[in-house]
Structure formats: structure tokens, C-alpha cells
Amino acid sequence: MKKVSLTVFFPALLMIASCNSDQKEAVNKPSEQAETALVSLNYAEKLKIDHVQNISIVQITEPFKGAETSLTYYLIPKDQEVPDSLRSTRIIRTPVEKFACTSTTHLPGLTLLNTESTLVGFPSLALVSAPSITTRIEAGEVAELGKDYSLNTEVVLEVDPELLMTFTMDGNYKHLSPLSKAGIATIVNADYLETTPLGRAEWIKLFGALFQKTEMADSVFISIESEYNRVKDLLSTVEKKPTTFNGMDYNGVWYMPGGNSWMAKFLSDAGADYLWKENTETGSIELSFEAVYDRAVEADIWLNVHGFNTLSELEAADERYSKFKAYETGMVFNSNARANENGGDDYYEAGFSRPDLVLKDLAKIFHPEIMAEHDLYFYKQLK
Amino acid sequence: MTYFTSNRSIFFKVVIILPVVILILFLFNISLGSVSIPLPEVAKALFTGSAEKESWLNIILHFRLPKALTALLAGAALGVSGLQMQTLFRNPLAGPYVLGISSGASLGVALVVLLNYSVIGIFTSLQLNNWVVIIASSIGSFIVLICVSIVSLKVRDSMTLLIVGLMFGSIAGAAVSVLQFFSDAKQLQIYMVWTFGSLGGLGWDELKILCFFIVIGLLISVISFKPLNTLLLSENYARTMGLNVTKARILIILSTSLLAGGITAFCGPIAFIGLAVPHLTRLVFNTSDHKVLIPAVALSGIIIMLFCDTVAQIPSFQSVLPINAVTSLIGAPVVIWLIVSKGGIKNSFHR
DSSP states (O other): OHHHHHHHHHHHHHHHHSOOHHHHHHHHHHHHHSOOOBOOOSSOSSEEEEEETTEEEEEESOSSTTOOSOEEEEEEETTSOOOGGGTTSOEEEESOSSEEESOGGGTHHHHTTTOGGGEEEESOGGGOOOHHHHHHHHTTOSEEOEETTEEOHHHHHHHOOSEEEEOOSSSOOGGGHHHHHTTOEEEEOOGGGOSSHHHHHTTHHHHHHHTTOHHHHHHHHHHHHHHHHHHHHHHHTOSOOOEEEEOOEETTEEEEEOTTSHHHHHHHHTTOEETTTTOOOSSEEEEOHHHHHHHHTTOSEEEOOTTOOSHHHHHHHOGGGGGSHHHHTTOEEESOTTBOTTSOBGGGTTTTTOHHHHHHHHHHHHOTTTOTTOOOSSOEEOO | OGGGTTOHHHHHIIIIIHHHHHHHHHHHHHHOSSSOOOHHHHHHHHHHSOOSSHHHHHIIIIIIHHHHHHHHHHHHHHHHHHHHHHHHTTOTTOOTTTTSHHHHHHHHHHHHHHSIIIIIOOOSOSSOOHHHHHHHHHHHHHHHHHHHHHHHHHOSOHHHHHHHHHHHHHHHHHHHHHHHHTSOHHHHHHHHHHHTOOSTTOOHHHHHHHHHHHHHHHHHHHHTHHHHHHHTTOHHHHHHTTOOHHHHHHHHHHHHHHHHHHHHHHHOOOOSHHHHHHHHHHHHHTOOOHHHHHHHHHHHHHHHHHHHHHHHHOTTOSSOOOHHHHHHHHHHHHHHHHHHHTTOSGGGGOO
16 A cells, blocks of 8 residues: 555656756767767666766666656766756766665675775675675674665664665655755666666676776676677577476466566577567566466476475475476476575576676576586576 | 245255356356367366366366366355354454454464564475465464454453454554564565465365365354354344354354365455355345355355456466456445345345
8 A cells, every 4th residue: 555655656756856957968068069988888778878078977767667757867076076057966976985775686786896895785684695795794894774675764874875776666766865865875776677688787887887997897797798698609509499488376377577578588598499489578477377387388498486496395385386397307497506594695696797607507507518617506406 | 955945936046046057157167268278178178087188188177177166165165154254243344354364364374474584494495385374374363263262252242252353353464564574575475475365276185175174164154054043133132042152153153264264274365255245145035044045155155256266367368367356346346236226235134
């Protein structure tokens, strides 16, 4: 019920929050004359970064699913004065030295750029996997900011980060307003809306701009990209593509990745024949168990049975799972090889920023003969 | 057949028309689903145990048949338990869950799902074993039920009991809220999915056990039709008629908890059927005699449940609607229409 009232709120909030287009033009105009560096984003569709006279203009074109207004942030170096024309816009001073974020998927932005030391706060610390961050947590250098969505505003105010990176599923920014009043900048990360693995990984460039490590971010991304494409090319010539399907039933609804989703892209790049590839959704599609059974009963490989470690657990949850061919042949894989005892899982942390590793895992699963030298990293086979 | 001799048309409706409708709906329900299977193949699979494609046979035997049978049990159980509660409390707003059975079950499931990691830690997987949910839910319902029963021995008045039941429900609901606050999104999602209710999650083993509980619950209900009729007048009157009110009350509570508790444990809380079906049946049969009402409510409950489940399937569409949404969306307007067109439900509680 709470959600409804918030979604009613959001258009109004968004109007207040949305950027002032005049001011944007003020900065953009000179850019047309002076040749400006534009950080090339080749895969990400929800992120734009322009550089105008040392100022980075970051645009989140779709801050949440179905958002109609984009969000623009002006990243101004700390040693430079804020131009008058930008006074009432969203400003982030760089490099960010005290950083807080709200999703494990944001953390690789720090670990890949060696900026872990900037992290001062994170919600649900127990879920963190990266060793370089857990050591900081153990040393008491990172504050617990609350639990998942319920960010503890008071703690955030006390920790007083320069920037809080957050995400929103429904365009609700209400909980952030006390922070901006207190002078804490916030930025919405919408990387989860990207529909390609490389598009999602390319958001590392946003972190590059925030920490003034643009070149490092570029080179990190280039190496991920080339590794990804190398494996993809290796697999592009395979003749026999194993059929596959994904996920499991939740009380009568089977969430299957759409044919244009991030996962579907992975599967096609990994040389697999995804049984729902003809679908056009970018998110997940909701199917009935029998619809999945009918199409996937003879599928070769079954991926992402969330939370399960053994085949017998799977059968205990629902005996009908055992009727799939993939179950009988034991070709069931799950991405939880690196899950920790607190319910955290490195796959949901590093996995999104390291599509090259995920692709190698999938390639190993579908074409072990080609990927002989690779050992499964995020994935494991159910016993 | 002396059971129905008082009224031939009622006998005709209950013994002939309703079962025929159920049979038609049952077959209809089994022949429809996301995967389109030709009708002759459905019949072949049902009666000969073979089909053109093996996957069709499996879909019918392991997906559709258990679900249709679950709908059958749920419709009858929820309808009858609702009827009993409305009579016991002489309150048209009472339903199978007034005694806090669903809240207790929710608390049990919430405890297991939401504290999974931090406290209990006996499950390695996030997706819970069905039996764990069933047992947790049963224990939750049972504890609330014991509390209500103890109170029911002390208080003479059913209205007090109703309030006590509601209070137990509130306590359990609040405890669930606190748990939700402390759990992460993934666990919350699992819990929420359970609260949506589902008829499709049962395998044959689970179905057998559910069937056992429901049959016992229904039998207790059938043998207590006389106390129910007497209670309809007033508890004091029932006492002067020589009825042991406390004993009758406990029998009725026991039956209700078996029926509603069993369904909640296996299918999650299913809304609306328990409240609406007794009203519908009273209006259609124009009687408040439990000798007629108990079988009629059971059969009508089955019909409505099967119908709602069939609608939830939306043939040849790939996904399914949550059963709770369908029962309320279809059922509520029908009840409003019936009540308004018959001039209110006041007559339902007087013979």
C-alpha cells in the first residue's frame, strides 16, 4: 500500500527533480564550438557522458524502468569553481573521496579502479564478497547504512559521504531529499536496465568519471570487452548449439528471461540455443510451469535454479522438476559457486561488471571441449 | 435418501445439478492450459493413461490433474469452513480466517522464510522445501488455534471469541511486519509469493495428505449440522434446547481449523471463497438449514474455485494470473449483484 502512495508522489517529485534545460544548454553551447572529448560509450544505452571544459556531464537516460525524464549530473572538479549557470543543477564534485553506495553491483566500480578506500558506507555489509572491501569492513571503516531498501537516513547523515549512489525501481526519490538538504550529493545508477552484458559492464566509465580515473576505467573496460569478444568469436563458429532454459517456478509463475534480455544475449554469445530466443521482451516473462515443461522438457542444459545446490533439493522442492531431461542427465547449473554464508553472492556483485568471466563460464558449460583451460568461476553444477 | 425429503427441488439441485456442473467444469479445467492439447488427447490421457506426446501425458497427470483436484478440495473446504464461522458467530462478515488461522500460518511461514539465514539456518537453499512451508504453516495455525480454544473454554459468548480471534490475528500480523522489516528483498519476495496463494504447487504425495485432512474436516462438519442449526437461533436458546454449546463450539472450531488450516498450509491463504460462497449458496437455495447448506456450500465452493482457476489459466496464454486476484475479481461483483437483487442477506440468518 505504501508503494502506491509513493508512485503517486513520484511524477511531482520528478518534476521538481528534473534538470533545468536552460542551464544544460548554457554548458552545451560552448561545447559545439570547442572540440570536446566525448567519452565513447559503445554498448551502454542508459548512460551518456560528455566532457565540456573539465566538466563531465553525466546523463542517466532511463533512471528506472519506463522513466520518461532523464537525470543529468554535472561532475565538476573540486579545484574548479562551480559556474554560476550551473548553481541550481545537480552537482557532484570530483574526485569523490567519501563514497557510499546501495547495491553490491556498484562495488566493482570501486574494486576495478582501486578506489575501495573511498567507501565509507554500505547497507547490508554482510552481503559483500570482495576481499578488498571486507577487510575494510572488518577494520570498521565502512558504516552499515541499513537494510536493503530501508536506508537509515540518520546514519547516512552521520557518515556524511560526498556522494551516495543509489538505484530506484519505481522512480521514488523521496527518501533522498533529506540527504540533498544536508548537502550529500546523490546519483541514480540504472545499470540494471541495460540489455547487453557489455552495456552493463560499460558503466565502469561512470565510476571513472566520478573518481577522476577515466583512463583507467577505459582500459579496464577495453580489456573486458576484448576478452568477451575473443570468447564470443571463438564460439561463433560452433555448429551444435545445446538447447537451454532458465530459472524456476515460484508458486505457479516461472520467470524466464525475455528473448532480448541481458541473459538471453549471454546465452546466444555463449553458443547456446535459448528456447525463448524468439521472444522480444527485455525483462523477464512470466510463464506457467506447464508452458515451460512443454517446451523445455528435452532441453540439454538448465541454468540458474536459484539457491539450489543439489539435485535432490530440487526434487524435494517440486517433484516435477525431476521430469526434465536436463535433471535426469544432471546438466543443471547454478551461478552460486561464490555465494557466502550470509546470503551474499559474488555473482551479484562482480558478475555484472565482469561479463567476460560469466561468458567463459557459460561457454565452458555449453562447449567444454572449446573452453578446456577455463575453470568455472561463478557457476557450478548441481550434484 | 431421507436426508433431503423435505424439498424435492433442493434434492434435485444438490444431488443432480451441482455434481453435473462440477464434472463439466472439472473436465473443462483439465483440458485448458498454457499448452494447447487437443480434447481427444486429454480424454485419452485421463482414461487410458497414454497420449500422443509423452509431455502431454505428464502435463495432464502431473500438472493439471493435481491442480484441478486441489481446486476441488480448496473450494469445498473453504466454503464449508466459512459457513461454519458465519453460523458460529452469527456474523455475515465472518470467514474461514476470522479465528486467526491464516495469520498464524503466515507467521509460521514468515518465521521460516525470513529468519532462514540468521537464526534457523537449517536450509541451504533459498527456495524452500514445500514440506517445510507446510509444516511451519500448520504449526502457526495450530498455535493460534490452541490459544483461541483455551479462550473459548472460558468465555460464554461467541462475539468475545470473535474479537479474541481478530486480536490474535493482529498480533501475528504485526509480528510478520517486524520480521519483514528485518529481512532482505529476496526473502521477502519468497514470502510474498507464498501469500499470493496457489493451487498448482501440489504433487500427488502432498495431495494425498491434504485430502485426508479435508475429508476428516468435512465429516466433522456433516455430523455437526444439528448444533449448527440450533446455534443459528442464539446461544442461550441453544442451551435451553439442551445443546452443549462448548462442545459444539470446539467441534466446529476443530473442523474449521482442519479445513482452512489445511488449505492455507498447502496452497497459501486463498481469499474470498470462504466468505462469499456461503452467502451465494444461501441466496440460491433460499434456506439456512445446514443439512442442506453443508453439502450445497461444499459443491458450490468447488464450482466457483474450478471456474476461477479456469479463468486464471486464460487458455493458450503463456502465463497465469494469481488465483487470489481472480477469486475476488470474479466473485465480488457476483455477490454484490446477488445480494442487491435479492434484497439483502438479512434473511439468510433466519429460517
